[in-house]
Amino acid sequence: MFQKTLVQEISIRTNLSDTEIEPILNAFSAIIKTAILNREPVELPGLGTFHVHHLASLKELDPETGKLVMFPPKDTLEFTPAG
CATH class of the missing domain: 1.10.287 (Helix Hairpins)
Incomplete structure (x- = not known):
């Protein structure tokens, strides 16, 4: 909307x-x-909660090249619906 x-x-x-x-x-x-x-959670009664989630760095293999790729740590915004 x-x-x-x-x-x-x-x-x-x-x-x-x-x-x-x-x-x-x-x-x-x-x-x-x-x-x-x-980094404070935001709770909206009857709707849900927004919060910051930290993702650690990640190493994965690139399927095309077979090389190890390093992804840096990052923060993501998550929403948990009210139950």
């Missing part, structure tokens, strides 16, 4: 105007982004 569609849906359900909703949605997004960058 795109932001414009989300704003319209929220507008319909809350009777707030699009111009009232957009700054709220932008602030919400900024808060989540800041928390994720700080």
